[in-house]
Amino acid sequence: MKKHNFYAGPSILSQHTIQATADAIINFADMGLSILEISHRSKQFQAVIDEASALVKELLDVPEGYSVLWLGGGASMQFAMVPMNLLAKKAAYLDTGTWAHNAVKEARLFGDVDVVASSEAEKYSFIPKGWSVPQDADYFHFTSNNTIYGTEMRVDPDAGRVRLVGDMSSDIFSRPVDVSKYDIIYAGAQKNLAPAGVTLVIVRDDAMGHVDRPIPTMLDYRTHIKKGSMFNTPPVLPIFSAMQTLRWYKELGGVEALEKRDLEKAAKLYEAIDASPMFVGCVTDPADRSIMNVTFRMTPEYADLEGEFVDFCAQRGIVGIKGHRSVGGFRASLYNALPIESVEELVKAMHDFRNSK
Numbered sequence: 354m355k356k357h358n359f360y361a362g363p364s365i366l367s368q369h370t371i372q373a374t375a376d377a378i379i380n381f382a383d384m385g386l387s388i389l390e391i392s393h394r395s396k397q398f399q400a401v402i403d404e405a406s407a408l409v410k411e412l413l414d415v416p417e418g419y420s421v422l423w424l425g426g427g428a429s430m431q432f433a434m435v436p437m438n439l440l441a442k443k444a445a446y447l448d449t450g451t452w453a454h455n456a457v458k459e460a461r462l463f464g465d466v467d468v469v470a471s472s473e474a475e476k477y478s479f480i481p482k483g484w485s486v487p488q489d490a491d492y493f494h495f496t497s498n499n500t501i502y503g504t505e506m507r508v509d510p511d512a513g514r515v516r517l518v519g520d521m522s523s524d525i526f527s528r529p530v531d532v533s534k535y536d537i538i539y540a541g542a543q544k545n546l547a548p549a550g551v552t553l554v555i556v557r558d559d560a561m562g563h564v565d566r567p568i569p570t571m572l573d574y575r576t577h578i579k580k581g582s583m584f585n586t587p588p589v590l591p592i593f594s595a596m597q598t599l600r601w602y603k604e605l606g607g608v609e610a611l612e613k614r615d616l617e618k619a620a621k622l623y624e625a626i627d628a629s630p631m632f633v634g635c636v637t638d639p640a641d642r643s644i645m646n647v648t649f650r651m652t653p654e655y656a657d658l659e660g661e662f663v664d665f666c667a668q669r670g671i672v673g674i675k676g677h678r679s680v681g682g683f684r685a686s687l688y689n690a691l692p693i694e695s696v697e698e699l700v701k702a703m704h705d706f707r708n709s710k
């Protein structure tokens with residue numbers, strides 16, 4: 354049976370990426386060897402990382418003066434690396450979810466943190482509005498898409514003359530981004546790019562070197578800028594897969610084309626939720642609704658049927674729609690690689706389930 358993969362992360366990858374990765378595990382670049390058993394310093398792998406970085410620059414229109422890095426440690430490691438490298442006295446953070454909250458916690462190890470606004474008391478069901486960035490902060494950090502709660506900021510926030518840092522783990526490559534506004538953008542690969550194990554980081558080179566603390570070599574962005582992400586052994590296989598996904602993105606027409614597809618998929622599902630007497634969206638302000646992670650639940654009248662609906666979907670090959678344990682209900686992740694047919698199957702299942710009651 355064909356599967357419809359709505360998992361939140363690790364999550365669906367394009368068939369192009371899966372097939373090319375499988376092929377490279379058997380025979381990489383006609384070397385007669387697996388990509389798993391060759392040197393990361395071989396010219397064949399150097400070509401892979403170079404192409405991956407060049408495609409990131411092309412797809413996101415990255416200006417001069419920035420480096421594209423491929424690092425280990427996940428997005429969670431960036432929660433610590435960002436303040437270690439940028440926080441001299443005080444940083445500002447927008448608290449929009451669990452990941453943002455974890456980022457604040459790490460930053461506090463390195464200096465003062467001004468949380469400009471938080472929706473924690475309302476279970477992160479919306480993006481706070483009306484905040485401003487203190488102009489004496491060393492940087493402002495925000496999370497563009499809140500994977501667990503299904504809220505998203507689809508604009509590059511205005512931080513004035515304060516450095517801007519974005520965690521774009523779950524919505525990178527789903528819209529054009531004005532990279533020139535940012536000093537650091539990071540994204541764990543396992544949502545919209547590649548298997549887990551690599552984190553894409555885009556850094557403004559001259560943002561580094563303004564703090565006094567000693568920084569361990571591996572946690573200093575300058576190490577990786579200087580060595581082209583090859584100071585030590587990088588996550589070779591996920592970088593290869595990322596390169597394949599980026600090729601596929603380019604072939605599809607780049608981020609504008611991806612955004613169009615993503616908007617269409619999300620509109621389809623939100624329409625079905627809004628039209629149904631059985632389902633209701635979790636995000637309180639429709640303007641904040643994520644096009645990557647759609648969170649919804651059953652109305653109180655039907656709430657005891659949530660488990661049954663998950664099983665009903667599984668019988669049709671629809672997997673990964675159970676909501677995060679901290680939110681409950683359902684979460685359908687509509688990452689770039691998810692075909693619109695999968696959304697149509699889910700909408701149909703919602704409809705059929707309702708009619709069966």
Ligand SMILES: *Cc1c(COP(=O)(O)O)cnc(C)c1O
Binds near residue numbers: 498523
């Ligand atoms: C998944 C996720 C993270 C954590 O990523 P890891 O690579 O597991 O550390 C951080 N931020 C956001 C927005 C995420 O979706």
